[in-house]
Amino acid sequence: AKKNTNIFSNRGMTLEEDINETNTFYVKANKAVIYKKPTPVQIVKVNYPKRSAAVITEAYFKQASTTDYNGVYRYRYIDFEAKETKNKTLFPLANIHEHQIDHMKAVVDHGGISFIIIRFAAHDETFFLPAEKLFLHWNVKLNGGKKSIAYETIQEEGYIIPFQYKARIDYLAIIDELYF
Amino acid sequence: AKKNTNIFSNRGMTLEEDINETNTFYVKANKAVIYKKPTPVQIVKVNYPKRSAAVITEAYFKQASTTDYNGVYRYRYIDFEAKETKNKTLFPLANIHEHQIDHMKAVVDHGGISFIIIRFAAHDETFFLPAEKLFLHWNVKLNGGKKSIAYETIQEEGYIIPFQYKARIDYLAIIDELYF
Ligand SMILES: [Mg+2]
Ligand SMILES: [Mg+2]
Numbered sequence: 001a002k003k004n005t006n007i008f009s010n011r012g013m014t015l016e017e018d019i020n021e022t023n024t025f026y027v028k029a030n031k032a033v034i035y036k037k038p039t040p041v042q043i044v045k046v047n048y049p050k051r052s053a054a055v056i057t058e059a060y061f062k063q064a065s066t067t068d069y070n071g072v073y074r075y076r077y078i079d080f081e082a083k084e085t086k087n088k089t090l091f092p093l094a095n096i097h098e099h100q101i102d103h104m105k106a107v108v109d110h111g112g113i114s115f116i117i118i119r120f121a122a123h124d125e126t127f128f129l130p131a132e133k134l135f136l137h138w139n140v141k142l143n144g145g146k147k148s149i150a151y152e153t154i155q156e157e158g159y160i161i162p163f164q165y166k167a168r169i170d171y172l173a174i175i176d177e178l179y180f
Numbered sequence: 181a182k183k184n185t186n187i188f189s190n191r192g193m194t195l196e197e198d199i200n201e202t203n204t205f206y207v208k209a210n211k212a213v214i215y216k217k218p219t220p221v222q223i224v225k226v227n228y229p230k231r232s233a234a235v236i237t238e239a240y241f242k243q244a245s246t247t248d249y250n251g252v253y254r255y256r257y258i259d260f261e262a263k264e265t266k267n268k269t270l271f272p273l274a275n276i277h278e279h280q281i282d283h284m285k286a287v288v289d290h291g292g293i294s295f296i297i298i299r300f301a302a303h304d305e306t307f308f309l310p311a312e313k314l315f316l317h318w319n320v321k322l323n324g325g326k327k328s329i330a331y332e333t334i335q336e337e338g339y340i341i342p343f344q345y346k347a348r349i350d351y352l353a354i355i356d357e358l359y360f
Contacts, residue, residue: 033286035246040218041236056221056239066215070250072259075291077252106213111255 015084015119015126018168019069025167026073032172034071034078040064066103067114073172074180077112079104080171084119090148091118093141101138104131113179117161117171118154127158128174195264195299195306198348199249205347206253212352214251214258220244246283247294253352254360257292259284260351264299270328271298273321281318284311293359297341297351298334307338308354 013021019036026032045058067081081104083095096116104114114131137149159174167173193201199216206212225238247261261284263275276296284294294311309329317329339354347353 027286030286030289033283033290033292038218038220038242039223041221041223041239043219043221053240056241057237059221059236059239060233061236062218072257072287072290072292075257077255077257079252103213106207106210107252109210110213110252112213112252 013168015082015117015169016068018126018163019082019117019171022167022169022171023069023071026172032071032073032078034069034073036069037064037066063097065099067100073113073175076179077107077110078175079107079112079114080116082117082119084121086121088120088122088151090150091120091154092148093138094147096134096138101135105135108132113175115171117169118158120151120154123151126161126163126169127154128161128171129154129158130178133157193348195262195297195349196248198306198343199262199297199351202347202349202351203249203251206352212251212253212258214249214253216249217244217246243277245279247280253293253355256359257287257290258355259287259292259294260296262297262299264301266301268300268302268331270330271300271334272328273318274327276314276318281315285315288312293355295351297349298338300331300334303331306341306343306349307334308341308351309334309338310358313337 016036023034023036026034040062042060042062043056044060045056047055047057049055067079069082070077070079072078081096081100083091085091085095107114108131116129116131116134117126118129119126137146141147159178161169161171161174164170196216203214203216206214220242222240222242223236224240225236227235227237229235247259249262250257250259252258261276261280263271265271265275287294288311296309296311296314297306298309299306321327339358341349341351341354344350
């Protein structure tokens with residue numbers, strides 16, 4: 001499914017920055033309501049100084065139990081994960097946790113649209129891979145097979161998301177084609 | 181819309197605890213996929229000690245720009261806020277921020293189901309109020325009118341959520357009746 005139209009190439013932004021900017025554009029243009037979930041943090045100590053804001057002085061990063069982004073588009077629930085890799089030839093499945101797969105399966109079960117956005121930094125390319133295809137590779141891994149998805153496989157099974165000016169990573173355009 | 185069936189009364193849990201427990205039950209029973217979003221935190225300083233987990237040593241609470249909970253149920257996007265008040269006679273609209281109202285309006289625009297769960301702690305009662313009804317009261321406030329919703333009004337316009345054994349606050353039962 002490759003169709004590289006990288007007129008606007010990566011401006012040195014991370015995938016997360018690109019997606020956040022895209023989501024902000026979607027919300028402002030009243031196209032969709034999709035946000036990144038806040039980073040889950042286990043708060044241990046908080047100071048409440050007089051006359052100023054509470055300060056968290058001890059906290060720890062918690063493992064996310066779901067995915068990075070969710071929201072609503074054209075009456076459908078949208079739920080996805082974003083991952084960037086420096087690897088040129090494959091996407092290691094170790095980047096994804098089992099509970100995230102379980103979550104994505106539950107989302108699909110309940111009628112949501114779920115997928116993963118994978119950026120190959122070395123190729124300056126970003127792909128949309130439907131959750132259903134990810135599950136197949138995950139099962140191969142569970143059955144003792146390959147622990148990664150080859151770059152070529154993602155080119156074939158995924159959909160490239162071209163860099164654009166306003167919606168940097170216009171993944172809704174892919175959703176329009178695949179799910180409506 | 182009052183129908184008080186508080187056989188299982190409040191066990192001293194906060195509304196947030198009740199909803200989290202309910203959502204956990206929904207996920208385990210494969211009934212819905214709805215989670216609380218993590219508390220948004222602005223992380224300023226992180227220490228990376230050798231051989232142990234990263235410690236956040238300075239962080240601040242950020243204002244939430246959206247709502248507390250979202251997810252998917254019966255193919256529909258679900259998005260809601262939860263608020264507890266000690267007030268016996270009214271729910272102060274100061275508990276809600278304008279950007280949260282904007283967010284809920286956008287959700288409804290895009291076909292999501294949005295509402296607020298309000299607990300009157302003094303009455304040990306929890307109500308489901310559809311976003312559309314909340315918007316009307318918000319507009320009254322914007323136009324210089326009342327800055328709160330009377331308890332009696334919430335009894336009339338909202339739907340009481342009885343305490344239950346497994347799904348503590350079974351708000352999906354209300355959604356089944358109102359939206360399907
Ligand atoms: Mg991610
Ligand atoms: Mg709340």
